[in-house]
Amino acid sequence: MELIQGNEACARGALAAGLKFFGGYPISPSSEIAEILSSRLPRAGGVFVQMEDEMASLGSVIGASLGGLRAMTATSGPGFTLMQEHLGYASLAEIPCVVIDVMRVGPSTGVPTAPSQGDVMQARWGSHGDRAALALAPASVAEVYDLTVQAFNIADRLRAPVVVMFDEVIGHMREGVELVPPRPEDIWRRPDPVGPPGSGHRAYAPNEEGVAQMPRFGDGYRFHVTGLFHDERGYPSTNAELVRQTLERLERKLAPVPFWLPPEKYRLGDASFVFVAYGAVSRVAREAVDRLREEGVAAGLYRPRVLWPVADAQLREDLAGAETVVVAELNRGQWVDVVARALPRSIRIVSHGKSGGEPVTTDELLAAAADLQPRSVKSS
Numbered sequence: 001m002e003l004i005q006g007n008e009a010c011a012r013g014a015l016a017a018g019l020k021f022f023g024g025y026p027i028s029p030s031s032e033i034a035e036i037l038s039s040r041l042p043r044a045g046g047v048f049v050q051m052e053d054e055m056a057s058l059g060s061v062i063g064a065s066l067g068g069l070r071a072m073t074a075t076s077g078p079g080f081t082l083m084q085e086h087l088g089y090a091s092l093a094e095i096p097c098v099v100i101d102v103m104r105v106g107p108s109t110g111v112p113t114a115p116s117q118g119d120v121m122q123a124r125w126g127s128h129g130d131r132a133a134l135a136l137a138p139a140s141v142a143e144v145y146d147l148t149v150q151a152f153n154i155a156d157r158l159r160a161p162v163v164v165m166f167d168e169v170i171g172h173m174r175e176g177v178e179l180v181p182p183r184p185e186d187i188w189r190r191p192d193p194v195g196p197p198g199s200g201h202r203a204y205a206p207n208e209e210g211v212a213q214m215p216r217f218g219d220g221y222r223f224h225v226t227g228l229f230h231d232e233r234g235y236p237s238t239n240a241e242l243v244r245q246t247l248e249r250l251e252r253k254l255a256p257v258p259f260w261l262p263p264e265k266y267r268l269g270d271a272s273f274v275f276v277a278y279g280a281v282s283r284v285a286r287e288a289v290d291r292l293r294e295e296g297v298a299a300g301l302y303r304p305r306v307l308w309p310v311a312d313a314q315l316r317e318d319l320a321g322a323e324t325v326v327v328a329e330l331n332r333g334q335w336v337d338v339v340a341r342a343l344p345r346s347i348r349i350v351s352h353g354k355s356g357g358e359p360v361t362t363d364e365l366l367a368a369a370a371d372l373q374p375r376s377v378k379s380s
C-alpha cells in the first residue's frame with residue numbers, strides 16, 4: 001500500500017504498460033506526469049523529449065508510434081485544443097497513441113489550478129469531421145493507473161488514439177493504493193502484418209476486428225501514411241463510397257470499448273432516482289446516494305468509465321428503471337446531452353452542472369434531490 005498522487009499513478013501506469021516514448025510540454029495541472037517520466041522513463045529504456053509546444057508534442061508521439069513504440073503525451077485544456085488536428089490525423093491514419101488530459105477551468109487560459117470537466121465535448125468533437133473518438137474517465141488514483149494501462153492496450157489493439165481524461169482533483173489528490181502491475185499476458189499488441197515484406201501486403205487492409213494491419217517503420221515493408229482518405233494501400237482516394245465505408249469501419253472498430261470497460265452501477269438495481277456522474281463528481285454522488293438511501297429514497301449511481309464512444313442501447317437498458325436522472329458534472333452541462341439522447345422522454349433528465357473552479361459538494365446534490373422530490377423506496 002502506497003500513498004500516491006493521481007498524476008504519479010498515471011505515469012507509473014504508463015511505464016507498467018510499456019511506455020517507451022513521451023513527447024510533451026509542461027502545463028498545469030498535468031505537469032507532474034512529465035516531471036516523473038523525465039527521470040523514470042530513460043531508466044526504463046525509453047525516451048523523454050520536452051517539445052516546443054503541444055502540437056509538436058503529439059506530432060513526435062505519432063512519429064514514435066509509427067516506429068513501433070508505445071507513446072504518450074500529457075496536457076490540459078489549452079494544450080488539448082492545440083492537439084486536435086493531430087488527433088484527427090491519428091484517427092484516420094490509424095496510429096495508436098495515448099493522450100492524458102488533466103482538465104482545468106477554461107476557456108482560454110482560464111484558471112490553471114482549478115478543477116473542471118469542460119473538455120468532454122472537445123474530446124469528441126474538437127477535431128473536425130466525422131471522427132470516431134475514444135475517451136476514458138477514471139475516478140480514483142487506483143483507477144487512473146488501471147485505465148492508463150488499458151488505454152495503451154486499446155490504442156494498440158484498435159490502432160487508434162485514446163484520451164484519458166480526469167479533472168484536477170483526481171490528478172492532485174493522494175490516496176492509499178496498491179498498484180498491481182499487469183501480467184505479460186494482459187498486455188495487448190497491435191495487429192501484425194500478414195505476409196512478409198514484398199508479398200503485396202496492404203497496410204490498411206482490416207483484420208476481423210476492422211483494424212488496419214500496418215507494419216512498423218523499418219520492418220522492410222513499403223507503405224504510405226496520409227491524413228487523406230485512402231485505399232488499403234494507403235494511397236489517397238476521393239471515392240465517395242470508400243470514404244463512407246472507411247468512416248463506418250473506424251466507428252465500428254471502437255464500438256466494443258464500453259463493454260470492455262463497463263460502467264459502475266452503484267445501488268442501481270431498484271433505483272428510481274439516479275445520479276449520472278464521472279471523475280471526482282462521481283465520488284460525491286456516491287456519498288449522496290448513501291445518504292438518500294438512509295432517508296428512504298431509492299437512489300443509485302451510474303458512472304461511465306468510457307465517455308466516448310457511447311453505447312446508447314446499454315445506457316438505455318441500465319437506466320430503464322429510473323424515473324429521474326440527475327447528470328452531475330463540473331461544467332455547464334456536456335454529457336447530459338448524451339443521456340438525454342439515449343433515454344426515453346418518459347424519464348425526467350436534469351442537468352446539475354457547476355463551473356467556476358469549485359468542486360461539487362454532497363450537500364449540493366442532496367439539495368438538488370430535495371428540490372426534485374424523488375419518490376421513496378417502494379416497500380417489498
